[in-house]
Amino acid sequence: MSETAKPKAVILIADGMADRPVEALKGRTPLEAAKTPHMDRLAAEGECGQMDPIAPGVRAGSDTSHLAILGYDPHTYYTGRGPFEAAGIGLEIKGGDICFRCNFSTVDENMVVTDRRAGRISSGTDKLAAALNGMTIDDVTCYFKESVEHRAALVLRGPGLGHEVSDADPHAEGVKVHLAQGKDAASAKAAGVVNEFVKRSYAILKDNPVNLERIKQGRPAANIVLPRGAGVAPHLEAFQARYGFSGAAVVETGLIAGIARYLAMDIPSVAGATGGYDTDEIAIAQAIVNSLKDHDFVLCNYKACDLAGHDGDAMKKVECVEKMDRLVGELMKHLPIPTHLAITADHSTPVSFKDHTGDTVPILIWGPATRPDGVKSFGERPCAAGSLGRIRGQWLMTLLTNLMGTQEKYGA
């Protein structure tokens, strides 16, 4: 550990780590069955409890849970994943922007969709997107960026735009591209921009060298962009403005990166952080330590446990938990002091259910201002006996800023 003047905090989220008892693990959860000496030590030295990421029993998504854990009530701010996905692939999003998920698709000369996914195109979409990005239509600017395979995102920014806009994507092949419609005047303006964007995308893309090459190879051209799923970007106060200190996010998925980018947090790229089973947990720990050099707060999301939950593989999940524990061990070697550290999950992904559930997740908070409570190991049931009691995700930042000593007093 190294000395630092400023109080710092880290929230370490093992995505989907919490679980239910597994018969093959003798009735233990993967977390309870795994060997986790580092997390057990922190549990013994800190305060433990259980957390409802959103509210008791609510099945949280990773996006809604991370928003709550960062102190932004999703019931107020969450209108869908669209704006965060767009932010996640690298678009700068502002409150009020109208965001669409898009496909690169293939149409014939009559605007009939022949392949909604343009043959699941897997390369060259960056060049196609660059040819469309920044287009202006009347007083609206269109930001456009490719995501994985045939997927992309479109963001409209300009005055007087609504988001009650129907899809241009007909969601079927053999039918013509739909004309987007707006429910009200502001949405009609946005629909008009979408329709013009779709029309121009065809004009611009059909003869793009990427597509000429595909046609030569006998593959469907990605000759049009079809937006769907309109959503308006919420107005979220930036992390630093809300808390008075800077934050970084060491994360492995686009969606969580999108939330962090949305809050204007810094997002270091971490070589070896794959978001898969093979991710480099040591590199992730080092990225956290590195980020703490010029930030007072780091959010980390380690993804692998969730994959094992979705795969229904209890043994694999035990391995992923033990990998998480090695991440913690590496982090503790280099953590500056005074730092308060919270370790938890964003939701349960039980191997028996293969999807998110609304069970509580275990949480520990470690650091100099805590009151150690006698819990000796980190697990769903040991933590339920801890002194934090049963808390909600949206309280976590308040609990941490209290321990950090950075919070304003409410009253005299």
Added chain:
Amino acid sequence: MSETAKPKAVILIADGMADRPVEALKGRTPLEAAKTPHMDRLAAEGECGQMDPIAPGVRAGSDTSHLAILGYDPHTYYTGRGPFEAAGIGLEIKGGDICFRCNFSTVDENMVVTDRRAGRISSGTDKLAAALNGMTIDDVTCYFKESVEHRAALVLRGPGLGHEVSDADPHAEGVKVHLAQGKDAASAKAAGVVNEFVKRSYAILKDNPVNLERIKQGRPAANIVLPRGAGVAPHLEAFQARYGFSGAAVVETGLIAGIARYLAMDIPSVAGATGGYDTDEIAIAQAIVNSLKDHDFVLCNYKACDLAGHDGDAMKKVECVEKMDRLVGELMKHLPIPTHLAITADHSTPVSFKDHTGDTVPILIWGPATRPDGVKSFGERPCAAGSLGRIRGQWLMTLLTNLMGTQEKYGA
């Protein structure tokens, strides 16, 4: 103990008593380290838990916390300390009153401030205040009272007054008194009254015998009153109207007395209750017993623990806690039955932090209707294992009126 027909309740608040582990106390908190046989017995016979005075992690002031504990949500009712301070020095405040903190100051003939604190005048301000109190300006009555040293409070009561009023106090010396300005029509009316009050205060005070004597002694005359920090008094339902029984407050500080007065609770004066380390805890206990003769509810605030926390003195805090336990012991000798008793703190004031923190506070509720839960001693961590779980301050009166059996049923 003596028999009485009516169910009664007492909330005993040891101001700032809760704390964090202290190394010099072998990792115990002052409360855990102190010898508290009386509170330990009540913990063993009652229900224990931990309480967030406001909400998890929120750093409560004494004022916001006491409001919450008495069942008045500060997020709804608290607009600043001004109205409660004014009430605390003995002014009767009504909802809608416009309240100001004031200084007695010194100005020259050109209205230039030469001493903002009138030489920290320490006597005679009661006579000066009496010369101004009750003044009417148009249809507005001005209530004015001295506080400690050069401080005072001004309350404007009348129709159509707003509180968006800038300060007459220029917050600097060598500059002229400011003309208060109002942001809207109602506030402009209040600002006009303030300016006239300031003008008249000079006319009335400059030749007051207190000032003539000061001038003779070569000290700055307290020849003007400069209001600042306008705030509107919230409309708070009186304690008795809300709960259906009468309440008294045995308290040691002006701010808490102000809250009690605001709620029209009776406030007995207690000889020996100094609000300091030397306070007479036996006298306080006897005042509670006395108040229970003609009230069904008593709130008590014992201040000393908070002082030791602010002073960062762990050993002193242990002593203050043990003094609190003697208060409880004396109280239990004479408590009428059936009475339910809650013992808690309004916030933590850790000796390591020397200010309020947002940590939970321990709470015990003792009385015939409780379910004893096996907790054997009164302390932060023993209580965290109790059956009350983690509750909020604003739920306490509802819990007590339930135990008292005085609460209306909600539903059929």
